[in-house]
Amino acid sequence: MASFIPNLESAPDTCPEFKRRKRRTTDEKPASFHSHQRNQRIKRWRTQREQHIYSSKLIQALRRSRRTSSAAKEVHETADIVLAVLAKGTTRWSKAILTARKMARHKKAKVAANTRLRKPAVSREKRKTPVVQRKLKVLGRLVPGCRKLSFPNLLEETSDYIAALEMQVRAMTAITEFLAGSGPQPPADRLASNVNS
């Protein structure tokens, strides 16, 4: 526990300093604790178990929405929403996906589209901005809900987002291969062989 709060260890006597440092440590959680949590989250995306949970939830969701529409766009949206739900609301990108869905339902998506159209005015400044800054901006646009994040936070979100996307690809590939494979065979036989194995 002591390692999490190194500042307190060094200056326990100086009262105002102590208070200032203590306030800072309550504002920013210890870096080592945070990074451990982040690594655990990212590792989760790479497990078979997580992929299976995602696959079955996705299949359930697709079955439900099949009544309404099964267009590619809807499938992609469903896949993203299930992914965001699985993220359990700890990351910005997952919250952004779920919020976007809520917004779309209330028809506020039109407002968001209008504000996006105003952006071209900023591009005139492009030659002043260093290359890294520009690329950071592009990255911020690619990861949902991360347009205005600082460099460290953006990289943190990106790491989690990439791990989640990779799992999404693995899971959907497996589902697609399975559904494609079960096509030509008679369904009843398939069911029987499943029960036997």
Place this chain on the structure above:
Amino acid sequence: MSSRRSRSRQSSGSRITDDQIIDLVSKLQQLIPELRGRRSDKVSASKVLQETCNYIRNLHRQVDGLSDRLSQLLASTDTDSDQAAIIRSLLME
């Protein structure tokens, strides 16, 4: 008191050291298959960010293609093989 708080917030926001940036960029580099094997001192931050963007776009495209394929498959399969899919996926867990 408010000035002290805003000062600390400012310093925690802008005082990201060069070392920290180098460290974060190299961590990001490890996530990109394209750049994973390369030595981090040989790959510029700009390159890492560029490849990260390309990789994410690539993953998005893959999901697009898979969604398209899945929507076709779901439209063509009947309810019996649908049930088989559910059972199979549950058995796999």
